[in-house]
Structure formats: C-alpha cells, structure tokens
Amino acid sequence: MRKVVHILACGKSGGIETLIAEYAKKSSHNNYFVFVWEDGYYEQQIRECGCNTYFLDAGKTGSFKATQELIAIIKSVKPDVIVTHHGSPMIRVYVTLLSILFPRIPVLMYVHCDAKDDLSGSNGSARKVINITAAKSAKKIIAISNYVKKSIIANFKAKPEKIEVVYNGVDVSRFAERCLFVHDPVRLVFVGRLVKVKGVQIALEAIKICKENGYNLSFTIVGDGEYREQLEKTTKELAVDKNCSFVGTRRDVPQILANSDIFVHSCIWEEGFGIGIVEAMAAGKLCVCSNSGAIPEIITDGVDGFLAEKGNPKALSEVIMKAIDNREQWECIQSRAIMTAHKFDMEKFVEQLDEVVEEVANER
Known part of the structure; x- marks a missing residue:
C-alpha cells in the first residue's frame, strides 16, 4: 500500500470529482486528497469513506499561503507519489514546484481533457509555458484516452513514452x-x-x-x-x-x-x-x-x-x-x-490507476 497525495481544484460536482470520489472508495492505496479552492459534496463523500482530506481555501487565503499549506501537508504525509488533477495554471505550477522541492517523490500530471483546452482563455502564451514546463517536470503524465495522449504530445511537447493512457471508469x-x-x-x-x-x-x-x-x-x-x-x-x-x-x-x-x-x-x-x-x-x-x-x-x-x-x-x-x-x-x-x-468498468479504472502509482513508486 502506497501513500498518495491527490491535488484537486475543488470538491464540488463535476466529472473529475465524481471519478476521483469513486476511486477513493475502491483504491488499494492510502490516499490523501487536497482541495485547493473549494470543498463540497464530493470532498465530503471522500472524507466519509475514510480518506484524509485537506481544504486550502486559496480563494480567501491567497495562492502564496495555500502553497505554503500544501508544502506543509506534503512534508507531514511523506507520500510515495503525488497526483495532480485539473488543468488550472496554479495546479500545473504545482507539478513543477513540487518536483523541485521534493525530488525523491514522483509527481504525476493527470490530463482530463483535450490538452489544447488547457491553453485556452486569457494569457495563452503563459499557459503554454506553464504546461510545457509541467509536462517536462512530471514523472509521468496520465491521459484519459489515446486522443488526449496525442493532444498532449502536440500541445505540451511531451514524449510519448512518458504518457500512460488510463480510460475513465464507470460503475x-x-x-x-x-x-x-x-x-x-x-x-x-x-x-x-x-x-x-x-x-x-x-x-x-x-x-x-x-x-x-x-x-x-x-x-x-x-x-x-x-x-x-x-x-x-x-x-x-x-x-x-x-x-x-x-x-x-x-x-x-x-x-x-x-x-x-x-x-x-x-x-x-x-x-x-x-x-x-x-x-x-x-x-x-x-x-x-x-x-x-x-x-x-x-x-x-x-x-x-x-x-x-x-x-x-x-x-x-x-x-x-x-x-x-x-x-x-x-x-x-x-x-x-x-x-x-x-470494458470501462470502474474496477478496471481503479486497478489500472493503482498500478501506475505502484509502478512510479517502485522507480523512486
């Protein structure tokens, strides 16, 4: 059993939150979940299934204090692996930052959508630099489909051998x-x-x-x-x-x-x-x-x-x-x-994601 810290944007309703809440119930690892901006229904569901959860409330405390709290959590938990979810610039920055601060802990970067969508919005050039740097810093990148894998290669300049496809699961x-x-x-x-x-x-x-x-x-x-x-x-x-x-x-x-x-x-x-x-x-x-x-x-x-x-x-x-x-x-x-x-049953998804975590933990 590995200790794994998952970093998510929020705990409210959404596809990623639903998926990770189901993963929390079935995973064989000892998972800890950090919610950067908001808690909510799925944060509560994860907590009630026996997992440790943390809420940084970055919207009120500010990104600097939230980052300090996150670093303190990593130091306290001493995880074998860190998994980042969501494509916000702040969470992508965490991929690079945590890789530098904790070089012995592999950081995984999950991409839950077409990679070019993570580059849309304001400050597109800055987003591109942040994502390319994060993709380079991550130990491994997890894509939710082969299409997303191809988009990561095209938009984040990532090496194909660094990307693992783990299809989303459904109960x-x-x-x-x-x-x-x-x-x-x-x-x-x-x-x-x-x-x-x-x-x-x-x-x-x-x-x-x-x-x-x-x-x-x-x-x-x-x-x-x-x-x-x-x-x-x-x-x-x-x-x-x-x-x-x-x-x-x-x-x-x-x-x-x-x-x-x-x-x-x-x-x-x-x-x-x-x-x-x-x-x-x-x-x-x-x-x-x-x-x-x-x-x-x-x-x-x-x-x-x-x-x-x-x-x-x-x-x-x-x-x-x-x-x-x-x-x-x-x-x-x-x-x-x-x-x-x-073929996309939740049990298969959990098993495959657990295997990826185990694999990178063994490579430390």
Whole structure:
C-alpha cells in the first residue's frame, strides 16, 4: 500500500470529482486528497469513506499561503507519489514546484481533457509555458484516452513514452436496470452539462428535421448550466418545445436512461472521453454521438452505436432516422453496447490507476 497525495481544484460536482470520489472508495492505496479552492459534496463523500482530506481555501487565503499549506501537508504525509488533477495554471505550477522541492517523490500530471483546452482563455502564451514546463517536470503524465495522449504530445511537447493512457471508469452496475423495447414516441435523451460545446442545440435542430420528416420523437434533457436558458429559447424558435423537456440535474439518471430509447451526444468540441456515453451504453441504450475526440475510441460506428459528423444537424438527423428505421438491429447493437461499457468498468479504472502509482513508486 502506497501513500498518495491527490491535488484537486475543488470538491464540488463535476466529472473529475465524481471519478476521483469513486476511486477513493475502491483504491488499494492510502490516499490523501487536497482541495485547493473549494470543498463540497464530493470532498465530503471522500472524507466519509475514510480518506484524509485537506481544504486550502486559496480563494480567501491567497495562492502564496495555500502553497505554503500544501508544502506543509506534503512534508507531514511523506507520500510515495503525488497526483495532480485539473488543468488550472496554479495546479500545473504545482507539478513543477513540487518536483523541485521534493525530488525523491514522483509527481504525476493527470490530463482530463483535450490538452489544447488547457491553453485556452486569457494569457495563452503563459499557459503554454506553464504546461510545457509541467509536462517536462512530471514523472509521468496520465491521459484519459489515446486522443488526449496525442493532444498532449502536440500541445505540451511531451514524449510519448512518458504518457500512460488510463480510460475513465464507470460503475456499470448502477445502470443494470434496462428497458430494451421501443416507445412511441421514440424517447431521446441527453445527460450532461448545458454548455454550448456540448452541442444540445445541434440535437434540437436535428429533432426539427426528424419531425418535419414525420418522425414522432420526444427529447429529455437532463442537466443544468449556463446555456440552458438559450436552449429553452431555441426549442421555441424551432417549434420543438412540445417535443422537449428540461428536467435539470437529477439523481435518478439510471432510471431515466432505462426508460429512454436513444442517447444523443452531439458535442461540437473534441471530447476527451465521454463518461455519459459509457453510462448510456451500460444501460443498453442506442447511442448516436458526434465523431469527435475520443468518442470513436468508445463507439464503433454501426457495431455498438452510431457516429455522426460533428456540428452537422442534418447528418445527425439522418443517423437518428436511420437508426429508428432499422429496429431489427437494435437488440444486437444494444447487447454489444453493454459489452463495450464493461470494458470501462470502474474496477478496471481503479486497478489500472493503482498500478501506475505502484509502478512510479517502485522507480523512486
């Protein structure tokens, strides 16, 4: 058993936080979790499963004091490995700083998204220098997909042999409740953050096209975010508001998926992985998704789901209509989708991440 310090931006709701909270429950190592800016629901979940947590509150105390507290924690815990999560400049700086201050402790740099996204925003040139320096300083870099690995090589100038791919995990047992017959109207569903890059607006345009071609559909949109108001306005502008329902953030996602037919994920950015897609596949849903980022690493078009051209409502509508028209294929595709989802089971994720930690600890 190794002592491992994980550094995260916050403990509130988010994909990284959800993943790491599940890891905390199942990991064989002795894990300590440091939250730099905010605590929250997932910090509490991690603490309640018996792990030590620390909250630096950098937003109030300032980055200098927070860094001093972090250094004191490292000195006190004396970890075998440090793992940094999130791509904020401050946490990337920690990769380099801790590598210098504690040269005998390997520091791992986790990249949870397309690397070029970590360079976006203000001070892009400074972000690039920070990330390239961090990638050079880290003992190993963990990428959540082969697509993300390629983006790290291209954007952070990292050596390929330094990067380990560890696919995100999903607790597939949560989605064992399944309803594999087709409803009338056919029930489409999206689950995720309501931000522009998730491309729900593309799905709404596709539904309009399907409706104009005589297809009877409903679309349930699960989640919340800054783009929700605009999406609700768009449903009215496209005259599909009677077909669509916004249900907000829900805790009963497995049940919602079980009672749906087709999962639609029409993102317009390069998706680093796609946890929501794997969850839908675990529930035996027919998935129609953009062919962007790492999604083709999850879905094989026409085998365990369907891919459509990114950002193209017409192409998406054609795939949806084709899927509906070929219902005799559904059972086979759904069975394959369930099998694919098990490749990304949470147990496999935890085992692989634990192995990476053990490997770098042994190289000290």
